[in-house]
Amino acid sequence: xxxxxxxxxxxxxxxxxDGVLMSGSExxxxxxSFTTDDISGGLIRTVSELLQGSGVPAGSIGSVMIGxxxxxxxxxQRRHLSEVAVVRICLPKADGVPPMVAWPDDLRAIIGSHxxxxxxxxxxxxxxxxxxxxxxxxxxxxxxxxxxxxxIVITANFAPVRPDIEERAASILRRHLPNADITLSAQxxxxxxxxxxxxxxxxxxxxQLSRKVVTxxxxxxxxxxxxxxxxxxxxxxxxxxxxxxxxxxIFTCSAGPTNSIRGAAFLTGLQEAVxxxxxxxxxxxxxxxxxxxxxxxxxxxxxxxxxxxxxxDVLSIALGGGTVVRQSATGVTLGPDSVGxxxxxxGMIFGGDTLTTTDIxxxxxxxxxxxxxxVAGLPDALVSSVLDLIHARIxxxxxxxxxxxxxxxxxxxxxxxxLVSRPLKGASQVYQPEYAEVAxxxxxxxxxxxxxxxxxxxxxxxxxxxxxAQAKGEAIAAAVAAGADPDSVQIVDVVELPMTHMKxxxxxxxxxxxxxxxxx
Amino acid sequence: MRMIETVQEIQDMARxxxxxxxxxxxxxxxxxxxxxxxxxxxxxxxxxxASELADDAFVICIAGxxxxxxxxxxxxxxxxxxxxxxxxxxxxxxxxDALISAEIGGANSMFPVALGAQTGLPVVDGDGMGRAFPHLxxxxxxxxxxxxxxxxxxxxxxxxxxxxxxxxxxAEEVVRGVATALGAMVYGCFYPMSGAQLKATAVLGTISxxxxxxxxxxxxxxxxxxxxxxxxxxxxxxxxxxxxxxxxDGKIVDVTHETxxxxxxxxxVIGNTTDESDQLTVxxxxxxxxxxxxxxTVTVVPDLISVLDTETAEPLTAEMLAYGQRVRVIGYSAAPxxxxxxxxxxxxxxMFGLDEDFVPVEELTG
Numbered sequence: 050x051x052x053x054x055x056x057x058x059x060x061x062x063x064x065x066x067d068g069v070l071m072s073g074s075e076x077x078x079x080x081x082s083f084t085t086d087d088i089s090g091g092l093i094r095t096v097s098e099l100l101q102g103s104g105v106p107a108g109s110i111g112s113v114m115i116g117x118x119x120x121x122x123x124x125x126q127r128r129h130l131s132e133v134a135v136v137r138i139c140l141p142k143a144d145g146v147p148p149m150v151a152w153p154d155d156l157r158a159i160i161g162s163h164x165x166x167x168x169x170x171x172x173x174x175x176x177x178x179x180x181x182x183x184x185x186x187x188x189x190x191x192x193x194x195x196x197x198x199x200x201i202v203i204t205a206n207f208a209p210v211r212p213d214i215e216e217r218a219a220s221i222l223r224r225h226l227p228n229a230d231i232t233l234s235a236q237x238x239x240x241x242x243x244x245x246x247x248x249x250x251x252x253x254x255x256x257q258l259s260r261k262v263v264t265x266x267x268x269x270x271x272x273x274x275x276x277x278x279x280x281x282x283x284x285x286x287x288x289x290x291x292x293x294x295x296x297x298x299i300f301t302c303s304a305g306p307t308n309s310i311r312g313a314a315f316l317t318g319l320q321e322a323v324x325x326x327x328x329x330x331x332x333x334x335x336x337x338x339x340x341x342x343x344x345x346x347x348x349x350x351x352x353x354x355x356x357x358x359x360x361x362d363v364l365s366i367a368l369g370g371g372t373v374v375r376q377s378a379t380g381v382t383l384g385p386d387s388v389g390x391x392x393x394x395x396g397m398i399f400g401g402d403t404l405t406t407t408d409i410x411x412x413x414x415x416x417x418x419x420x421x422x423x424v425a426g427l428p429d430a431l432v433s434s435v436l437d438l439i440h441a442r443i444x445x446x447x448x449x450x451x452x453x454x455x456x457x458x459x460x461x462x463x464x465x466x467x468l469v470s471r472p473l474k475g476a477s478q479v480y481q482p483e484y485a486e487v488a489x490x491x492x493x494x495x496x497x498x499x500x501x502x503x504x505x506x507x508x509x510x511x512x513x514x515x516x517x518a519q520a521k522g523e524a525i526a527a528a529v530a531a532g533a534d535p536d537s538v539q540i541v542d543v544v545e546l547p548m549t550h551m552k553x554x555x556x557x558x559x560x561x562x563x564x565x566x567x568x569x
Numbered sequence: 570m571r572m573i574e575t576v577q578e579i580q581d582m583a584r585x586x587x588x589x590x591x592x593x594x595x596x597x598x599x600x601x602x603x604x605x606x607x608x609x610x611x612x613x614x615x616x617x618x619a620s621e622l623a624d625d626a627f628v629i630c631i632a633g634x635x636x637x638x639x640x641x642x643x644x645x646x647x648x649x650x651x652x653x654x655x656x657x658x659x660x661x662x663x664x665x666d667a668l669i670s671a672e673i674g675g676a677n678s679m680f681p682v683a684l685g686a687q688t689g690l691p692v693v694d695g696d697g698m699g700r701a702f703p704h705l706x707x708x709x710x711x712x713x714x715x716x717x718x719x720x721x722x723x724x725x726x727x728x729x730x731x732x733x734x735x736x737x738x739x740a741e742e743v744v745r746g747v748a749t750a751l752g753a754m755v756y757g758c759f760y761p762m763s764g765a766q767l768k769a770t771a772v773l774g775t776i777s778x779x780x781x782x783x784x785x786x787x788x789x790x791x792x793x794x795x796x797x798x799x800x801x802x803x804x805x806x807x808x809x810x811x812x813x814x815x816x817x818d819g820k821i822v823d824v825t826h827e828t829x830x831x832x833x834x835x836x837x838v839i840g841n842t843t844d845e846s847d848q849l850t851v852x853x854x855x856x857x858x859x860x861x862x863x864x865x866t867v868t869v870v871p872d873l874i875s876v877l878d879t880e881t882a883e884p885l886t887a888e889m890l891a892y893g894q895r896v897r898v899i900g901y902s903a904a905p906x907x908x909x910x911x912x913x914x915x916x917x918x919x920m921f922g923l924d925e926d927f928v929p930v931e932e933l934t935g
Binding site: 243 | 753892
């Protein structure tokens with residue numbers, strides 16, 4: 050019998066670094082520490098405590114899975130970003146809307162205005178409307194090299210249909226820029242040039258930081274004696290190698306909520322449910338569909354920039370364990386502000402003077418924390434009206450995330466889940482499993498590997514079945530290339546979007562395939 | 570006369586254009602970005618009242634024809650728009666004095682303004698629909714005898730196809746066929762007319778309306794006020810022959826979409842959150858065509874139906890609707906000219922296969 054390898058799941062959040070140790074589907078141990086500025090400090094502490102607590106030697110860890118918000122936070126806070134050269138292959142089209150037109154000024158100032166429009170590109174049919182202007186590209190490569198830029202984006206019209214045009218352009222630029230980090234738009238997004246280009250530019254801007262972070266993660270594990278392969282969680286809850294994450298940090302930007310939804314699925318065994326992750330400041334409500342988070346259909350904005358890359362459809366409401374409770378003549382209000390990590394100083398049960406939702410929950414006897422006598426004097430009417438508000442807000446959010454009016458199972462996870470004590474309207478059953486407070490680290494530990502396709506197919510020529518079969522085949526191949534065990538790969542999502550306003554046979558098909566990580 | 574000089578005005582206009590699109594017309598996002606780039610270059614569009622035009626001024630409609638999916642990939646070429654104007658002056662043998670939009674709802678609100686910003690040519694505050702419609706001939710211009718022919722379309726590679734058809738309906742067929750052959754996105758010149766003809770036929774003041782609608786929504790949000798209060802006060806102004814009603818407030822309980830012959834068909838059902846038996850259905854044929862509350866018609870084409878997010882009052886296109894969204898539906902009167910019998914023969918309910926006559930929203934809702 051094959052010996053089951055241990056998996057170490059880590060979630061590096063803004064406040065906490067959580068870790069879980071798993072053997073197959075069994076949780077051997079869990080630990081939470083504060084995140085440190087250098088990441089590795091908090092990481093090393095969590096991992097060391099976890100190994101010690103479970104009595105497991107570092108050498109028996111078979112693989113490490115990490116979810117992190119480091120990259121998205123860097124972009125939001127405009128820290129550690131690189132200057133980027135943007136090469137768009139589009140002329141004679143698209144010159145009226147150059148790259149980064151609608152970007153916030155502060156970001157444009159950091160990323161620079163190194164923009165090059167070059168001849169070439171494709172119709173939706175895949176035919177080229179103009180040949181790639183190789184002579185001009187050669188000049189562009191020389192100019193970028195002269196400026197000393199190392200982060201480069203190449204975009205082309207209908208690149209999801211003709212990715213080879215961007216690839217050819219990259220090989221020409223490489224002559225002058227052998228060591229640059231080049232992001233191709235077709236690698237990071239589907240149809241919709243501006244949103245795909247924006248995602249590619251964000252990715253390139255993070256490329257230097259991602260080298261540094263990934264290197265420091267790897268060395269932190271080595272320092273505690275773990276030499277197992279390390280994987281990073283991406284937005285859809287599946288894993289990528291550290292090498293891939295280093296090249297595509299954009300794919301890790303919303304792994305946090307995804308991992309908590311996937312962790313909730315694992316802890317309850319549910320395939321379809323609403324997952325309510327109650328933190329200190331916000332509650333994130335997501336929808337678990339066939340074991341994965343449902344994703345948004347419309348454009349998403351990161352740090353003021355619109356992108357079309359995949360993100361879980363999560364509704365965030367300003368409600369958490371640190372949310373401030375206020376009383377006035379007209380009634381009781383919740384937040385939207387929270388004392389956040391200062392709950393330990395400001396909350397009444399800890400001797401502070403700010404009334405929070407946690408104080409109310411303790412007064413109501415939902416759990417014990419701090420000094421309950423400090424809140425004993427709160428009137429019953431206040432307590433019950435605050436609890437009414439908390440439950441009503443969560444119920445409205447749950448209803449908004451449902452796809453139909455039938456009651457669905459609801460899973461409560463996160464440190465603030467203790468605020469909820471009553472049955473929830475719209476829920477067929479409410480689950481609050483063991484280890485719910487580290488659901489995100491569990492989500493990282495159990496992650497699978499995926500492959501995707503999002504491009505136009507010629508249904509006129511291929512037939513609908515033929516086009517779908519081709520799209521599925523490409524998605525499966527992408528999953529296997531990303532490290533999936535070919536025998537375990539399944540298609541989990543198929544979306545067809547016919548092109549409207551024209552009698553054409555082109556259909557945009559999006560397919561996602563996932564599988565288990567192949568053993569080394 | 571007014572100049573469009575700020576990002577806010579451009580965004581207000583785009584948001585208002587989605588509202589007047591009545592669910593259709595395509596997302597004006599690409600046009601918004603084009604105008605922002607012109608603004609970055611220090612160029613501003615000049616919007617003029619029809620009354621400022623000389624009767625013998627020469628005016629043309631500038632429009633994009635094609636698939637929204639292609640527009641979001643190929644974007645818009647500033648050079649192409651300039652060439653459209655250059656070719657128009659050669660083609661018609663005279664200088665163009667002003668531009669006008671054929672369709673204020675959705676993406677086509679933007680192209681004349683974009684070309685106006687580039688060239689300094691004035692753009693007339695008005696259009697031929699006051700909303701969005703799927704066909705080129707569904708304009709007040711056409712109803713009142715202005716021909717879309719002779720006209721032409723052009724692609725970004727400089728291919729030009731001119732047309733002269735016996736009817737405007739045929740021009741629609743020809744132009745769409747040409748657009749397909751040229752990659753599903755072309756820019757064209759339609760409805761050449763004089764200043765006097767424009768004043769007699771256009772739906773006036775619609776660019777100002779887009780900006781005002783967007784401004785009311787934005788300012789209410791900025792001041793944390795209910796965004797519907799100011800918007801409804803603006804839209805419902807009987808002294809200006811404007812009537813608006815909040816038709817329904819609820820949650821989307823069902824949406825169906827399908828593509829038939831290249832067009833978007835569908836239905837959305839919105840449920841009252843406190844009374845399950847109370848529902849509003851809205852039928853979609855590219856645009857929202859008819860809204861019925863519990864089986865009784867409350868707004869029908871050419872009056873406008875707009876679906877907005879309950880919290881933010883963001884107007885939503887038909888493609889954006891999904892189960893669970895909290896929405897408020899507004900019925901809004903079409904311009905008085907659009908409700909005349911001769912107009913209803915071209916874009917009244919029966920032209921969309923609906924078996925009922927047009928009744929104004931203010932009568933349907935009492």
